Amino acid sequence: MRVDVPDTPACRRSYEIAAEYHSPSLLNHSVRAYLFAAAYADERGIAFDAELLYVAAMLHDLGLTREFDNHSLGYETAAGHVAWAFAAGAGWPVARRERVAEVIVRHMWAEVDLAEDPEGHLLELSTAMDISGRSTDLIPPAVREETLARYPRLDLAAEFTACVLDQGARKPDSFAAGFVRSGIADRIAANPLNA
Template identity: 25%
Template sequence: MNEIIAGIKIPDSRLAREATQLVRDTEPDLLYHHSRRVFLFGALAGERKQLKYDAELLYIGAMFHDMGLTPAYSSPHDRFEVDGANAARTFLHQHGIGESDIEQVWDAIALHTTPGIPQHKKPVVALVTAGVEMDVLGLAYDQFTDDQRRLVVAAHPREVNFKEGIIDAFTQGTINKPESTFGNVKADVLALKDPNYRRLNFCSIILGSAWNDQPHDHASCRNPAHAHG
């Protein structure tokens, strides 16, 4: 049976159904409903921008984009975005999906918290980020109609105090590997939630590196044959 929400058809292929079940079995309700809203808002943004995109790939990207926050898919050291991208890649490989499609989904998940890049890549990549930015940050909120927002949230409710809840989910997914937040937005999460967190500083790393850029004693480097000439 086709499921249509806010005019957007939810993909109903075997691939999509199995992805839905896997995410449903793995993620808490907050992340599951968030991921479905990300697909819907991303698809609505794609229609508004008249982009041609593969709805099935967009769905997989949206559904897996936060899987790296769950204990089952969290690695010891990689960014949670990479963990989610790797989980999706394994899932798609198991279903015989081609490498170019897998690469789109991988990029969509890995880049979804890296502002300024996704919108310049293929539509699947751009639209996963657009959906995330709408649901988490409220970016482009007024570019969606009241009916679109109402229908999406009616189908997949935002929990009471979702804003705090999603920050808590980000915290739990990163607090045991704080180094993975260097240079990305999750550093802000740990700065808010973990009193022991200390930000790495890009400039301090440059200035403290092993390179010695002090002036050399060029006299000692002259050709010995001309030392007394």
């Protein structure tokens, strides 16, 4: 099963931004998030906006970076604001700018309703697969193997754990803090994709 990456100016520019500001581990995570989401959707016949999902996947963790970290907002909310500004620069209408920000914020929810928000559902699912190892058996095996070979995890487990612990400590009311309290560090360490 081959997953196509949408080739639009917004997709190319969002990858450039991710590559500029993310470490190699976080950049590969962003790419895997899209590929896992798209493969899952394609295998199940879920219709989704590929450009919107790709841009959201590339920009969803920008709030973890030093340059875009916000002293009071959760990193997903900060990243959503960056994505809104990016989408404005890309010429997207206001409703589409709001959608990309919404998808990024919702990727931190425990669950996003597929019928209400397919892109948010897919990004929430794929990032949980890649970070905490939830439902990795739902990734088509051929896609999982090829994606991990092309975009290896590198130091993602240690790096992301450090980021979420830092965010949780500084922002006690954030999603990150809730994840820390619920044992995210242990789930990241036990992720079968790390093997």
